[in-house]
Amino acid sequence: MAGHGCSKDDLQDYAVENRTDSGIDSYRSILKSEEPRESGDISGPREKFSTVEERLDSAYGSSSITGESLSELVDSCTISSGQEEQETPSCELSEQEENLLTTITEEGDTFLHLAIIHEDDLITQHLIDLFPKEVLDIQNNLYQSPLHLATYLNLIDVVKSLVWKGASLELQDRDGNTALHVACQHGQNECANEMTWNVSPSKLAPVLEIQNWRGLACLHLAALNRQHLIMTLLMKKGADLNIQEGTSGKTALHLAVELHDIASVKLLLSRGANVDAAMFNGCTPLHLAVGRQDAAIANLLCQAGADTMLRNMEDETALDLADGNDDILALFPFDDIQISGRSVVGVKF
Template structure:
């Protein structure tokens, strides 16, 4: 089923040498408790058992402690105008700026992982676009990491500098997929704000390795605000996921999410869209004995006579449920399998 395997715990492979967000999971265990940490930082579970040393290529190395020293040395001061500028300070550490750790993280990746927002913003302004799009060993770009951590200001800075929205991580997810899955509405808004349709539509149609587009992930995770945002950006409401051909409406029906069903139908989703096996949303609703959603689909004009590859209509799946049967016409007279007289019970 398309909804399987979409939980946060399955985002990254177990016991794999980590980078990006996984680096954060392991190294945070070695940090002393801090009162200034965001309250929700714990939402990323700590799975590592040893402190990670981010060893860079060459003579430089970056650790949890040294990153804070780098930030302290490189960050612009508002008070001391006589201090060297960020550019001149960093020019003395050119080898550090070119550093990539064994896990593929740049200094920008690490600044984002540690939620050093101001420092990350300065690096974004300094680095060329090519550096902003470097992917680590898990194929995560800085934009992926900023989205995972819901750093909307960093996302905005990356987008303004031209960071690519098309890059896919090891699960095939773009940063917009990540926002749709985790409900990062502010990040999704920043990513889609100024992109012309010619650039945004291909991203909206991109499927991850499970065959899911952004709208599918938003529907699967009941992210109604993001669904509205995607609809406003002209996402294809009838795009089929790659494994069984379900549309977002099929997924909403399976979840018994009547809010999503109403939203999709009100925006013009195809009520009779067929999966690869021919099942329509009405087949799924009736098969689940879900009378309220079946009624909503019928009121929206669902064709009760459509047959799936098993040659079954939705009525065939009613299984004697009176509430379901009451939704269907009494087919006393038929021509070519279709009712001429439609008298409801």
């Protein structure tokens, strides 16, 4: 850890004015804790189904920290030479450094949260270099880590630096979303790429399986928001194409069919998604396509080998849901049956 030329009095006065946690003891407890902190392990109850809109300006309001004052504080610290860095043990921090690392606002934001909120790249990169991993993973009162905020704001270079420094990809915010969930929902393609491209499969696999409080994994969110590039990225990185969301058991293919998103349906089928995957109620993608009178997608599913005779829990086949739609009925194997020279299709009995 580099030494700093901060004024001790300036730091202490600033920290007392703006923090609600003295910081030093809490930071030392992190470093000295005998049990490693698990991802997302934050004291206090989680609110699973929040209707509160994500707050990106959590530094404003009650806190007196502004972009200008934050810049003044960090600018008062000058990084020492490389020789001094080698001579100073990384585990020994000055009191000034500890104050900078551990100051927390009433909203639970660290200085790194604030720098990201103010979109000050210079200060943000400086703090990422300064902060150890334990501080990079601190979550504010909305359970947002710095990586969450950087992703919301599409700060690609910040996301890259945080991931390179080892920031956790598994932390979940108050809605259960990881930073990768956020990227999938909002179409932050480059952020998603930075969070996946240089991450080992063993480290990325559990992230791709995490479900938010609505039961949605990253692939589900990408499908729901028609993020085809991110869907392709996730599939290349080994995302389970047939993972079921937690409320009704839909796969990404079910969701794409419900949205009438033919591009996503083609993409998923081309990658080998299970065309006959069943929801908890037994409905396959073909059931959904026929029930929604979507002949084009129903045709795609049939061409991919969908079993037309599978029954859901109400003992219905997809044919039972056709409701006289000639275009859909023509997809089933009974369309060549004729009575008195007339096709059964379209005949009312």
